[in-house]
Amino acid sequence: MVETRKSTLVLVAERAGVSIASVSRVLNGLPASPQLTEKVREAAEALGYVPDATARSLKVGRTDQIAFAVADVGNPVYVAMMHEVSRVVSKAGFRLVLSSTGNDPQDQIELLSSLNRGFADGLLLSPLRVTEPLVAALRSSRLPIVIIGSLPAGVELDNVRADSVAGIGLAVEHLVEQGRKHIAFVNGPVDTVPGAARLSGYLTSIERFGLTTTADLQVTASDFTYKAGRKAAARLLAQSSPDAIVCANDLLAVATLKELTSRGIRVPDDVAVVGMDDTDAAELANPSITSVDLGSAKRAKAAAKLLIRRLADPGAPVKQVVIEPTLSVRESSVLAEVTV
Amino acid sequence: MVETRKSTLVLVAERAGVSIASVSRVLNGLPASPQLTEKVREAAEALGYVPDATARSLKVGRTDQIAFAVADVGNPVYVAMMHEVSRVVSKAGFRLVLSSTGNDPQDQIELLSSLNRGFADGLLLSPLRVTEPLVAALRSSRLPIVIIGSLPAGVELDNVRADSVAGIGLAVEHLVEQGRKHIAFVNGPVDTVPGAARLSGYLTSIERFGLTTTADLQVTASDFTYKAGRKAAARLLAQSSPDAIVCANDLLAVATLKELTSRGIRVPDDVAVVGMDDTDAAELANPSITSVDLGSAKRAKAAAKLLIRRLADPGAPVKQVVIEPTLSVRESSVLAEVTV
């Protein structure tokens, strides 16, 4: 039977009849004689010794924890990221601390200052809005931070971002190939990083493919959520008759899809729908929704690895990574083929 | 400009010309004279002092961290739970450490032993499978643990669980009211806690409402996932013709729905579909899916509060909470009303 009460190095050392330094060495795999090693192992086992993480942290100045701050724990994109981050981080021997900030930049600034309490060794941050004070706080942080998402030009911080302009380009190109001409856009708030980027991507792509767009082909949801999407789609359909709709994320796409079918408009027959982020929601929808994969999982993975690299080598040059988008074509944008 | 290098109590004390004890007191809001307070505040501010969490933890024997172990970070139910846990926990001043164990009980046992390293003050655990060794490990844990989910009879640990038998009862009752007679069941693996509970709930309910079921009305998916659900639903439809299908979770329900519509079977006209867990997936599906809310969010919230209570009062009697299910009726189970 193994002792279940809390035991320390001192206890183990006493039982083994050696010094605590020796115990520490053996347990950390440093050179020691076989006899010593044996004695220590035995004593440690008998006492059910488990080293104390806090004490170790205080001594070595590391916590082996990485913090991941997300604006919305429920957002499927963040969930996908978390999934990936969790995997990479734990494989590298770190624990994952989840910090849920709201989308309020102030929360994130507070997070940064609390980071300096040293409860984690580094931070992964995916801000929805990047304000001036946030940038300042990021710059003056003592701990390594990797940003997932775009940064204002000139801000030199490790970061990995998506190329949403190229992503929307893929969507528009695909729709054009399918013979669509009047491509509408359901966006989320334009004062967010993704909202702004996606809008500019839409406008750029429309022009690049020689199409035109007008104000009544564009609506903005108050939020990147299903509910807001329903309302925005309703507004869109009241003011125009597109033959294709690009949505700034999958939730908005699902909402748009629902709004369409509830009005008896067929997808993809009458209107094609394309989402972004390529989350489960797109795959599970009925019909399943074509979606631009902005590489959430890849971004998260790259970011986590970047942070781990930085922790190992604090002096490494700043690295900025761009993940290329891909398109997952599904039912919502392709007319059923005539099967023989 | 605030000093950005790391500063300690000693530095602040020197600058303020007082003892470190005084600094500690002031910063922790213990009684001190106004002048002292003022001096300390000023020095701390000037140095940009931030207390070190690790040192504090070592001293006070608390980390202010709560660990939440989930089998699958991507599962919507866990996501909903995380959401709630994150909220409760951070409001109570704890950080959330996310530990992703696989569904392997061995992983969870290792987690328990690493918990004894003291990186967290307590653990929320929602095991998919509860094995004998797991129970043993749970029992001998030095730290408070709250289990989300059912426990074998006789295991006295804080826990909060759902009443899935009653939940399926709600679903069956509703379907019976809608005039359905041949109610099939798409389950997940029966060697999991939810799988076993839901199967028994189905059998109990069928009997209670005077219906009958046969082997060909029951299928088991290899997993609680969409893909596995598609296959299971296909098998079911190949072997029987139910007029209603209860699915052991929403993902299976979405899969079943898709399998049905892809065969031209109308929902709810020909077949009614009911899911469980009442996740976003049910709401977003088209048609939206009626789902049994087993109170994931409530359970998570209750569990988190229970753990926090236990941390505050380690001697409190063991508490076992059962959350009552409710039914969210949506389109997939109700024939469209004739609107005047």
Next chain:
DNA sequence: CTGTTAGCGCTTTCAG
């Protein structure tokens, strides 16, 4: 009310 001091449990020089 404030200062001195003893550790929390561990790692890591520094001697031997």
Next chain:
DNA sequence: CTGAAAGCGCTAACAG
């Protein structure tokens, strides 16, 4: 190769 001892930064007796 092993032991003694010095702290990591902080809190909490205990004196004064």
